[in-house]
Amino acid sequence: MVSLTDVAKLAGISIATVSRAISHPEKLAPETLTRVKAAMAELNYRPNRVARRLRQRSGRRHLLGLIIPDIQNPFFAEIARGVEDVAYANEFAVMLCNSDENLKKEAFYLGVMQSESVDGIILPPINDHDPAIIRLAAAGMPIVSVDRSLVNSSIDKVEVDNRQGAFEAVDHLLRLGHKRVAMIAGRQNVSTSRERRLGYEDALAAHNIPLREDYIRTGDYKQASGHALADELLTRAPRPTALFVSNNLMTVGAMEAIHKRGLRIPEDVAIIGFDDLPWAEALDPPLTVVRQPAYEVGRSAAELLLKRLSDPSAPAAWLRLRPKLILRSSC
Amino acid sequence: MVSLTDVAKLAGISIATVSRAISHPEKLAPETLTRVKAAMAELNYRPNRVARRLRQRSGRRHLLGLIIPDIQNPFFAEIARGVEDVAYANEFAVMLCNSDENLKKEAFYLGVMQSESVDGIILPPINDHDPAIIRLAAAGMPIVSVDRSLVNSSIDKVEVDNRQGAFEAVDHLLRLGHKRVAMIAGRQNVSTSRERRLGYEDALAAHNIPLREDYIRTGDYKQASGHALADELLTRAPRPTALFVSNNLMTVGAMEAIHKRGLRIPEDVAIIGFDDLPWAEALDPPLTVVRQPAYEVGRSAAELLLKRLSDPSAPAAWLRLRPKLILRSSC
DNA sequence: TTGACCGGAGCAATCGTTTGCACGGAAGTG
DNA sequence: CACTTCCGTGCAAACGATTGCTCCGGTCAA
Numbered sequence: 241m242v243s244l245t246d247v248a249k250l251a252g253i254s255i256a257t258v259s260r261a262i263s264h265p266e267k268l269a270p271e272t273l274t275r276v277k278a279a280m281a282e283l284n285y286r287p288n289r290v291a292r293r294l295r296q297r298s299g300r301r302h303l304l305g306l307i308i309p310d311i312q313n314p315f316f317a318e319i320a321r322g323v324e325d326v327a328y329a330n331e332f333a334v335m336l337c338n339s340d341e342n343l344k345k346e347a348f349y350l351g352v353m354q355s356e357s358v359d360g361i362i363l364p365p366i367n368d369h370d371p372a373i374i375r376l377a378a379a380g381m382p383i384v385s386v387d388r389s390l391v392n393s394s395i396d397k398v399e400v401d402n403r404q405g406a407f408e409a410v411d412h413l414l415r416l417g418h419k420r421v422a423m424i425a426g427r428q429n430v431s432t433s434r435e436r437r438l439g440y441e442d443a444l445a446a447h448n449i450p451l452r453e454d455y456i457r458t459g460d461y462k463q464a465s466g467h468a469l470a471d472e473l474l475t476r477a478p479r480p481t482a483l484f485v486s487n488n489l490m491t492v493g494a495m496e497a498i499h500k501r502g503l504r505i506p507e508d509v510a511i512i513g514f515d516d517l518p519w520a521e522a523l524d525p526p527l528t529v530v531r532q533p534a535y536e537v538g539r540s541a542a543e544l545l546l547k548r549l550s551d552p553s554a555p556a557a558w559l560r561l562r563p564k565l566i567l568r569s570s571c
Numbered sequence: 572m573v574s575l576t577d578v579a580k581l582a583g584i585s586i587a588t589v590s591r592a593i594s595h596p597e598k599l600a601p602e603t604l605t606r607v608k609a610a611m612a613e614l615n616y617r618p619n620r621v622a623r624r625l626r627q628r629s630g631r632r633h634l635l636g637l638i639i640p641d642i643q644n645p646f647f648a649e650i651a652r653g654v655e656d657v658a659y660a661n662e663f664a665v666m667l668c669n670s671d672e673n674l675k676k677e678a679f680y681l682g683v684m685q686s687e688s689v690d691g692i693i694l695p696p697i698n699d700h701d702p703a704i705i706r707l708a709a710a711g712m713p714i715v716s717v718d719r720s721l722v723n724s725s726i727d728k729v730e731v732d733n734r735q736g737a738f739e740a741v742d743h744l745l746r747l748g749h750k751r752v753a754m755i756a757g758r759q760n761v762s763t764s765r766e767r768r769l770g771y772e773d774a775l776a777a778h779n780i781p782l783r784e785d786y787i788r789t790g791d792y793k794q795a796s797g798h799a800l801a802d803e804l805l806t807r808a809p810r811p812t813a814l815f816v817s818n819n820l821m822t823v824g825a826m827e828a829i830h831k832r833g834l835r836i837p838e839d840v841a842i843i844g845f846d847d848l849p850w851a852e853a854l855d856p857p858l859t860v861v862r863q864p865a866y867e868v869g870r871s872a873a874e875l876l877l878k879r880l881s882d883p884s885a886p887a888a889w890l891r892l893r894p895k896l897i898l899r900s901s902c
Numbered sequence: 903t904t905g906a907c908c909g910g911a912g913c914a915a916t917c918g919t920t921t922g923c924a925c926g927g928a929a930g931t932g
Numbered sequence: 933c934a935c936t937t938c939c940g941t942g943c944a945a946a947c948g949a950t951t952g953c954t955c956c957g958g959t960c961a962a
Binding site (some may be wrong): 572575590594595623624626838 | 917918919920921
Binding site for chain 4 (some may be wrong): 241243245255256260262263264287288290291292293294295296338373
């Protein structure tokens with residue numbers, strides 16, 4: 241690797257001046273600057289990001305951390321793309337890790353990121369009280385929580401209006417005439433799942449339909465869970481005529497369960513999912529969903545984080561994006 | 572951040588000894604070791620990875636780079652998981668970037684990785700001659716190419732037997748009695764696409780079916796491309812009775828096109844895709860595919876890279892994994 | 903003429919580790 | 933008892949950058 245020293249030697253100048261040629265070019269005599277630039281070009285010099293990060297104060301290290309539950313979930317993959325695109329446009333690198341919704345794993349990666357001297361971290365908290373995050377934020381690490389939120393914390397956050405989204409979904413079903421709408425909910429210790437459930441309840445109430453507890457089943461987030469819970473719900477008497485499923489993978493699982501029972505969608509059972517899928521169009525039938533603007537969530541989070549770095553004392557920002565109902569043919 | 576100095580002070584000892592307590596504990600007097608350990612625990616000391624990487628020689632820096640075309644493609648997401656799981660099991664961090672199949676972007680990220688002092692890089696080359704990679708490898712950077720290969724280079728690689736996979740797919744169609752099997756191929760400047768096309772030709776030849784050039788269309792890798800090319804192929808006279816599509820996203824696009832024309836799968840047109848999808852089961856109809864062991868590709872690549880780091884002079888390894896035909900209901 | 907000021911450049915400390923070398927004392931050997 | 937050997941530890945030099953401070957020569961105003 242070519243270092244400052246090599247460039248300095250070639251240009252016949254001190255390394256301090258070479259360094260300034262990069263970060264404060266206005267401080268050099270024009271003639272010196274061109275000489276240094278020529279030397280850098282000749283040697284194909286590239287600053288060493290590691291050394292730079294070691295020396296730099298926080299906020300100027302050009303590295304940011306992103307911890308997501310699972311990169312194989314298209315929702316998080318889309319967030320990741322949003323974050324990355326903004327990051328690289330600003331010459332930040334991104335360090336990405338998967339927590340698998342596991343607090344220990346998350347804590348481990350938070351440690352790695354600290355130890356890698358990231359400028360800040362973007363992540364969906366695993367639950368409302370995620371202690372590792374709260375501690376880290378209190379210690380001064382810039383953090384932006386996305387998707388889910390932490391209770392009574394004053395960190396920057398980007399969320400989606402889950403309650404509203406769920407309301408629209410269920411409202412749509414009810415307007416189509418469905419009277420028996422069941423729900424497969426997600427882990428109730430994450431804010432999004434709770435809000436989606438509230439939205440479901442709101443919609444029922446708005447249509448004067450009594451809430452039936454046996455029409456609500458709570459799972460985790462995995463495909464298998466959606467499959468199993470749909471199976472259960474479809475044995476209820478009377479059988480629900482529509483299903484509202486709280487996340488993408490569980491929706492796919494639920495569709496499988498419906499197909500396996502030989503029921504037709506939407507004739508026998510209508511289904512609507514939270515989160516869009518890139519191939520929702522090709523599913524059987526094309527799936528009606530509440531689409532979250534995941535890319536924008538990632539983009540906004542990264543922008544918020546960069547803003548925070550340049551102004552650490554600004555009040556915490558709270559962005560709330562609107563989801564959108566996408567009608568296809570499953571209802 | 573707590574540093575070696577803090578621990579050293581608390582333990583009443585020099586930083587050199589504290590450092591050795593971590594990397595060469597056997598060199599310390601047992602009593603000293605316990606004292607140091609106690610101090611580290613009390614202060615909750617965590618070594619600074621940046622400083623460590625700056626000092627360490629290549630191969631012991633505990634960071635590896637992964638450049639993939641697009642994290643939103645489930646195939647690459649699965650590879651990424653394989654890489655990450657192995658990496659973190661060995662206490663390596665992973666730096667992940669998306670090249671978008673763009674040589675410039677790739678070259679940029681290769682630069683970033685060099686500058687981040689990664690120990691090695693895993694990536695599918697964008698094309699056969701990818702100059703930036705070849706140059707970097709020649710300069711001594713350990714590189715493992717996955718999925719696709721570089722011409723006449725002696726770097727470690729992990730591939731899938733694409734020709735065999737394609738053969739099995741098309742052979743399956745022909746055995747079912749299809750006589751007119753069309754193919755949507757991928758970019759012919761990547762090895763995998765070419766091999767898949769060869770496998771297609773092999774199968775036709777094995778069944779004594781003449782190759783019709785107008786039954787082959789070449790696209791890129793995107794959904795839209797699959798859609799458009801399927802549209803074209805379906806206007807051929809006589810119309811193909813089966814489609815073999817060379818990658819996952821194009822397959823979804825092709826399915827859309829078939830549906831849009833009101834044709835039924837598999838009655839009017841059978842379809843078989845290369846690459847599995849997590850929700851292939853829920854597609855209309857459940858999609859028969861050639862499944863690549865993507866997770867294993869990632870895992871093996873990471874293992875190969877780690878092995879390479881511990882033995883830089885070993886001859887280049889070349890792993891070839893077998894894909895598997897997964898029968899569902901689209902044929 | 904003198905002193906203040908300024909622009910441009912270099913010196914050297916610093917970030918947190920790792921590690922070759924030196925040193926001191928204890929143990930072993932003849 | 934003198935000499936080597938060895939073990940445990942510390943000193944200090946790296947790694948590659950950034951940056952406060954100093955220094956030097958020139959300009960300008962009084």
